[in-house]
Amino acid sequence: MILDLPDTSTQEVSKQLVRLRETGGAVTLGRVLTLIISADEGEPTESSIEATNAASREHPCRVIVLARGSRSEATRLDAQIRVGGDAGASEVVVLRLYGELADHGASVVVPFLLPDTPVVAWWPGIAPPVPSADKVGRLATRRITDSIASHDPVATLALRRTGFTPGDSDLAWSRITPWRALLASALDQPPFEAITSAVVTGPEDSAGIDLLAGWLRAQLDVPVVRRSGSFEVRLDRAGGALTLEFDQNSTAVLVRPGQPDGRVAIRRRGVADCLAEELRRLDDDEVYFSALGGVSDVDRSEMPA
Numbered sequence: 001m002i003l004d005l006p007d008t009s010t011q012e013v014s015k016q017l018v019r020l021r022e023t024g025g026a027v028t029l030g031r032v033l034t035l036i037i038s039a040d041e042g043e044p045t046e047s048s049i050e051a052t053n054a055a056s057r058e059h060p061c062r063v064i065v066l067a068r069g070s071r072s073e074a075t076r077l078d079a080q081i082r083v084g085g086d087a088g089a090s091e092v093v094v095l096r097l098y099g100e101l102a103d104h105g106a107s108v109v110v111p112f113l114l115p116d117t118p119v120v121a122w123w124p125g126i127a128p129p130v131p132s133a134d135k136v137g138r139l140a141t142r143r144i145t146d147s148i149a150s151h152d153p154v155a156t157l158a159l160r161r162t163g164f165t166p167g168d169s170d171l172a173w174s175r176i177t178p179w180r181a182l183l184a185s186a187l188d189q190p191p192f193e194a195i196t197s198a199v200v201t202g203p204e205d206s207a208g209i210d211l212l213a214g215w216l217r218a219q220l221d222v223p224v225v226r227r228s229g230s231f232e233v234r235l236d237r238a239g240g241a242l243t244l245e246f247d248q249n250s251t252a253v254l255v256r257p258g259q260p261d262g263r264v265a266i267r268r269r270g271v272a273d274c275l276a277e278e279l280r281r282l283d284d285d286e287v288y289f290s291a292l293g294g295v296s297d298v299d300r301s302e303m304p305a
Contacts, residue, residue, distance in 0.1 A: 053088030075099030130163035147207035214294030
C-alpha cells in the first residue's frame with residue numbers, strides 16, 4: 001500500500017501513520033531500528049528503497065527517506081507512506097523537502113524516529129566529508145557511506161580516515177567480506193609460514209581493493225603493494241606464494257604451493273546484501289578503522305600517476 005501526501009506537514013504524516021496502524025494492525029511491531037536514507041537532489045532513491053526492503057526481511061525497521069529537492073522551489077513537504085508489500089518487512093516514510101526546508105532535514109526527521117531503538121544513517125550517494133558532523137549523522141549511532149559513489153575513492157577513504165568516528169562504516173568494506181574470509185581461512189591451514197609481503201591488484205578506482213590492501217597491511221604488518229589490473233591477491237611466504245584470483249567463470253581460485261587449487265563460488269554482492277551485513281552489527285567496527293589506517297601505509301608507487 002502506498003499513500004501519497006503532497007504539500008503536507010509532519011503532523012499530518014504522523015496522523016496518517018497512526019491511522020494506518022489502527023486500521024491495518026501494529027505497523028511498528030518488531031521494528032528493531034530506524035534507518036534514515038539521506039539523498040540530495042538528483043540522487044536516485046528508488047533503488048535504495050528496494051535494497052532496504054530486501055535487507056528489512058532480516059532487520060525489520062522503519063525507513064525514513066530524506067530526499068532533498070530543489071532549493072529554488074517554493075518551500076513544501078511532499079510525503080509518501082509505504083506499508084505492506086511495498087515496504088518489505090518495514091514501513092517506509094518518504095519525505096521530499098523543497099525550498100528552505102531542504103536545509104532542515106534533520107529537524108523534519110526527528111518526529112518519525114522510533115523510540116528506544118538505534119538510529120542508522122545511510123548515504124547511498126555522495127556522503128558528507130565527516131558523516132558524524134552532519135546534522136543527520138548526529139542523530140545516528142551508526143553511519144553508513146558508500147565510497148563507490150565518489151569520483152576519487154582514494155581521496156574519499158582519506159577523508160573517512162581523518163574524520164572517523166566510532167560507528168562509521170562503508171559498503172565498500174562489506175563488499176570485500178567474502179574475500180577477507182577466504183584469505184583468513186587459507187592462512188589458518190598448513191603450512192603455517194609467516195607472510196613476508198603482499199601484492200594486491202585490482203581496478204584503479206576501486207575503494208574495496210584499497211580497503212583490502214589496507215586490511216592486509218594493518219593485520220599482517222608487512223609491506224603491501226597496490227597495483228592496477230585484474231583482481232589478484234598474492235601473499236608471499238618462504239615456501240611459496242599464496243594467490244587468490246578469479247577465473248573466466250568468476251570463480252575464486254586459491255593457489256597454494258604443493259596443494260590442489262581451491263575453488264570457491266563467490267557471487268558479486270549487491271547493495272542489499274552489504275546493507276544487511278552492516279545492520280547485523282551496530283557496535284563499533286574497529287577492524288574497518290584499522291583497514292582505513294592501513295590504506296595510507298600501502299605502497300602505491302606502481303599505480304598510474
